[in-house]
Amino acid sequence: MYENEEKLTKAFVIAAIIWGVIGMCIGLMAALQLYLPQLNFANEYINFGKIRPLHTNAIIFGLVCNFIIGLSLYIVAKTSVVNLISKGLSWFLFWGWQITLVIGLISIALGYTSTKEYAEFEWPIDIAIVVLWLTFGYIFFGTLAKRKTKHIFVSNWFSGGVIIVIGLIYLINNLAIPVYAFKGYSIFSGASDALVQWWWGHNAVGFLLTAGFVGTNYYFIPKLVNRPIYSYRLSLITFWGLIGFYTWAGTHHLLFTSVPTWIQNIGIVMSILLWIPSWAGAYNAWMTCTSNKEEMRKNPVVWFFLSSIAYYALATFEGPLMAIRWFNMIAHNTSWVIGHVHSGALGWVGMTCIATFYYFIPKLYKKELYSYGLVKVHFVLAHVGVLFYIVSLWIGGIGQGVKSLSLTESGSLTYSFVDILRFMEPYMLGRAIGGALFILGMLVMVYNLIMTVKKTQKVVIEGAY
Amino acid sequence: MEESISKSVMAFITITTVVVLFSFFVWVFPGFFFTNDLKEITTAKPYTALELAGRDVYMAEGCVACHTQMVRNLEPERKRYGRPNKMEDDVYEFNFLWSSQRTGPDLTNIGLKYTEGWHKQHLINPQAVVPASIMPQYPWLFEKEIKVSNVIASMQAMKKLGVPYTDTQIENAPTKVEGKTRGDALISYLMSLGVDTREEGGDLN
Numbered sequence: 316m317y318e319n320e321e322k323l324t325k326a327f328v329i330a331a332i333i334w335g336v337i338g339m340c341i342g343l344m345a346a347l348q349l350y351l352p353q354l355n356f357a358n359e360y361i362n363f364g365k366i367r368p369l370h371t372n373a374i375i376f377g378l379v380c381n382f383i384i385g386l387s388l389y390i391v392a393k394t395s396v397v398n399l400i401s402k403g404l405s406w407f408l409f410w411g412w413q414i415t416l417v418i419g420l421i422s423i424a425l426g427y428t429s430t431k432e433y434a435e436f437e438w439p440i441d442i443a444i445v446v447l448w449l450t451f452g453y454i455f456f457g458t459l460a461k462r463k464t465k466h467i468f469v470s471n472w473f474s475g476g477v478i479i480v481i482g483l484i485y486l487i488n489n490l491a492i493p494v495y496a497f498k499g500y501s502i503f504s505g506a507s508d509a510l511v512q513w514w515w516g517h518n519a520v521g522f523l524l525t526a527g528f529v530g531t532n533y534y535f536i537p538k539l540v541n542r543p544i545y546s547y548r549l550s551l552i553t554f555w556g557l558i559g560f561y562t563w564a565g566t567h568h569l570l571f572t573s574v575p576t577w578i579q580n581i582g583i584v585m586s587i588l589l590w591i592p593s594w595a596g597a598y599n600a601w602m603t604c605t606s607n608k609e610e611m612r613k614n615p616v617v618w619f620f621l622s623s624i625a626y627y628a629l630a631t632f633e634g635p636l637m638a639i640r641w642f643n644m645i646a647h648n649t650s651w652v653i654g655h656v657h658s659g660a661l662g663w664v665g666m667t668c669i670a671t672f673y674y675f676i677p678k679l680y681k682k683e684l685y686s687y688g689l690v691k692v693h694f695v696l697a698h699v700g701v702l703f704y705i706v707s708l709w710i711g712g713i714g715q716g717v718k719s720l721s722l723t724e725s726g727s728l729t730y731s732f733v734d735i736l737r738f739m740e741p742y743m744l745g746r747a748i749g750g751a752l753f754i755l756g757m758l759v760m761v762y763n764l765i766m767t768v769k770k771t772q773k774v775v776i777e778g779a780y
Numbered sequence: 781m782e783e784s785i786s787k788s789v790m791a792f793i794t795i796t797t798v799v800v801l802f803s804f805f806v807w808v809f810p811g812f813f814f815t816n817d818l819k820e821i822t823t824a825k826p827y828t829a830l831e832l833a834g835r836d837v838y839m840a841e842g843c844v845a846c847h848t849q850m851v852r853n854l855e856p857e858r859k860r861y862g863r864p865n866k867m868e869d870d871v872y873e874f875n876f877l878w879s880s881q882r883t884g885p886d887l888t889n890i891g892l893k894y895t896e897g898w899h900k901q902h903l904i905n906p907q908a909v910v911p912a913s914i915m916p917q918y919p920w921l922f923e924k925e926i927k928v929s930n931v932i933a934s935m936q937a938m939k940k941l942g943v944p945y946t947d948t949q950i951e952n953a954p955t956k957v958e959g960k961t962r963g964d965a966l967i968s969y970l971m972s973l974g975v976d977t978r979e980e981g982g983d984l985n
Binding site: 348349350352355357359362363364365367368426427428429430431432456459460465466467472475476479480483487492493494495498499500501502503504505506507508509510511512514555558559562563565566568571572573574575578581644647648649650652653719720721722726727728732733736737 | 799801804806815818839840844848854856872876880883907910912914915916917920929941
């Protein structure tokens with residue numbers, strides 16, 4: 316019944332893995348450039364200014380979006396007990412997305428960029444993305460509308476929320492007037508542009524990188540441990556909390572800037588409130604994940620889910636903290652922020668993706684996973700990698716922030732900019748080592764999954780998945 | 781409410797959209813109306829043709845990946861980077877360039893600090909000027925010339941957005957940028973930063 320959906324999901328998941336590995340390798344290159352500037356090779360297309368947006372866009376639009384689109388379409392069809400409303404459109408979406416992304420990344424390397432973070436693509440690419448996103452929404456909600464079940468399954472709430480919010484804020488933030496091909500100016504200026512940008516910037520994190528994965532977790536964790544969701548009520552709190560508070564919190568990126576103070580303060584209050592739905596979601600997922608003790612002991616895929624939840628709890632604790640003025644004063648503009656993002660991106664998003672791949676790809680291909688031993692190897696590599704990464708940037712970033720603000724007793728600056736650069740050097744290396752270990756783990760996973768798919772014997776899977 | 785949204789797709793879409801747009805109307809939307817008041821009080825002047833071309837180079841090269849243009853109003857920041865940004869300073873900044881990472885120093889007032897010659901040497905080989913620098917080298921900027929038609933298009937677009945360029949300024953643009961390299965334009969842009977908004981005692985240390 317679901318041949319097309321399975322084929323489509325395979326394509327999206329494989330694309331997600333490929334973009335993920337490419338995006339992480341570009342990220343490693345960026346990290347190394349910050350340690351060894353010679354690695355910019357005085358080259359126009361691969362210097363840090365180009366590499367950094369290539370990294371973020373490959374990960375967000377490549378890994379994350381392929382993962383969310385592919386799996387949310389699969390989940391919506393399965394939980395609604397119907398096929399997707401259009402086979403043709405769903406493949407248009409798949410190929411359209413990959414082609415747009417390739418053109419988009421090339422255009423950034425050539426210097427066509429709006430410079431707005433996580434929205435660097437210029438207007439022609441933006442138009443393509445909006446069209447594709449509307450196609451995604453049409454397929455998703457169209458399928459949901461003709462469902463054979465009475466209730467909308469909780470995963471679909473989150474996916475639906477992601478589609479609506481991302482569609483709206485991406486469109487508004489990218490409103491621009493075209494100047495010439497692949498060059499436009501935002502229709503907003505200065506402080507007003509900053510507000511629109513961080514309305515988007517923070518929600519790209521909140522919805523693409525958070526709500527989307529919370530949604531897929533509500534489907535895959537119960538399947539993996541073969542137990543129901545721990546609490547329906549907590550999932551309601553998570554959903555409405557994220558929808559209700561998240562879009563307000565963006566101005567914590569603009570504390571102490573020239574935007575009006577009352578707007579800054581909204582961001583602080585809402586960021587602290589976000590703690591509640593975040594930890595409610597984390598607790599719910601944790602309790603679901605640990606409800607099957609035997610599976611928890613022996614299955615390393617469950618460990619990946621558990622650590623992803625732990626990193627989620629960590630990142631959503633650190634986030635509100637950094638939104639408080641006193642911490643923000645130190646953290647703002649420093650590498651601490653990059654470390655924080657990666658405890659979310661590598662710890663939460665990364666581990667969730669990894670766990671889902673290990674669980675779901677063998678199921679899609681109706682094979683047993685090739686090696687659980689290699690999963691354990693990956694587990695160690697991924698965790699040592701993330702820890703190296705974020706601890707390096709905790710020390711490096713906090714040091715950077717404190718030293719930048721430090722004044723001598725006579726009131727002059729204690730450290731010059733060069734002093735701070737020299738202080739950061741070892742931590743930049745530490746971060747690169749952490750990233751490299753994480754990528755090594757990803758390659759172990761790719762090998763393991765390729766061997767799984769290549770296995771000749773098929774296994775009969777009992778029940779639905 | 782929960783009953784209806786878990787059973788009706790239309791209700792789900794409507795309620796979610798409304799809830800999400802609250803924040804938009806409270807703190808994003810009002811921002812669109814600051815602009816006219818800010819224009820009244822700003823001391824910022826529109827960029828010259830060459831400076832504007834340089835700003836486009838600054839954007840294209842991704843300088844925002846490492847350089848902020850937002851001095852926070854904190855004593856150490858004022859000491860290190862000069863006068864803090866005011867809201868009206870950036871009223872003509874279509875695409876704000878505040879950035880969020882200070883891997884390199886803030887550039888809000890950089891036009892007050894160095895000479896053109898320094899910038900050229902530094903862009904071609906930063907390590908020759910600041911040995912500990914981790915900035916990439918940009919020699920190619922001084923090999924390629926600016927496309928004049930692009931500069932005119934940029935000025936016209938800015939005019940449409942409300943930057944007070946006169947027709948004569950746009951007509952004269954080709955003579956101002958002809959034969960200049962992208963590096964020349966970038967330096968001209970960097971040299972303009974902080975100049976219009978300069979105040980007594982607000983210089984860089």
